[in-house]
Amino acid sequence: MILYDYWRSSSAWRVRIALHFKGIAFERRVVNLIKDGGEQHTDAFRALNPLGQVPVFVTQEKDGTRTITQSMAIIGYLEDTVPTPPLLPADPWLRARARQLAEIVNAGTQPLQNLTVLDHVQALGLDRDAWARHFIARGLAALEAASQETEAMYLVGDAPTIADLYLVPQLYNARRWKVDLAPYPTLVRVDAACGTLPAFVAAHPDAQSDARPAG
């Protein structure tokens, strides 16, 4: 299995956590999103993912090599094919809540502050920092509120779920954009708890081969 990846891509980071959490061996292929305008825009990479984004996951099916993009689809595939340890609770409503919290980040927050959108915002003459902060704060407020019914050691109960895989990279982005995290005590607490788990440690951007010094 191959993961086309970039150390600071929050979408790819979620998949790295899932792979380490389930103990799945994978080969990491780095796509440098910054260098020379971005390797994700090459024809070779666009053939793997027309959206020009990491992650792209390559798996071996019985009839040959198959690719999957979109973090939710890749993580769903991992959950379907390697169910233990699970990233979704067994109870149907708790499963739905874990997915809901993850989607507040996946569809409600991160798409509005990813590199593609911020480049577009900047090209239109707007302040990309203000744009990013606005939508990150809005998303985290919704996530903090929606977590109150289920939060315990993690966002949904006492075992990590898919919700936590989406939280951790989003809080990292929030810190990069200097969003004030004081209004989100649950998110900050759960992020710290996740940060001690081996899968989250192994998947952290700073632990990747292509990591660059802060700055």
Next chain:
Amino acid sequence: MILYDYWRSSSAWRVRIALHFKGIAFERRVVNLIKDGGEQHTDAFRALNPLGQVPVFVTQEKDGTRTITQSMAIIGYLEDTVPTPPLLPADPWLRARARQLAEIVNAGTQPLQNLTVLDHVQALGLDRDAWARHFIARGLAALEAASQETEAMYLVGDAPTIADLYLVPQLYNARRWKVDLAPYPTLVRVDAACGTLPAFVAAHPDAQSDARPAG
């Protein structure tokens, strides 16, 4: 079961299709997103969904009433609790592909052109039509390309899947914003095929009690 809904919300529309497809009876409660600045901003509605968006789904669990937001989470719950007829293929990679295509809309396209974002774009002095067209065209191009491996009668094979639930409302939005659909022949063909199915007919905005005449 209750669905907080608005006729023209593309996210709520996806859930309506799923409910009709699976033959699940539900009570529809209209949240007028336009009237008096939007009923979704009231305190009562924000208590149901802090993001102030439809759909909100209310279900009866054994220990009481439970809410779910985010179309993917609601549809996942329906698939888990009413598995037949299925909205995901049985094969793991095809399941992943159906989810991938749905997420290209859910996370890659619709969040960039929904009401909240376009209001923000307009408040910053930008052309909301040009913004919407840019991101819709980009998303549809990715969806058209990514569909080529699996398209048949529908986006993934010869039965409707979750991917088609996300396609149909997105093409409706594309037409509202006058996006040229000529580059997306697969999407246009599958949209027309879906339009003849009873579940898609029943879920269409124009069939809802709060529909308004075109214009």
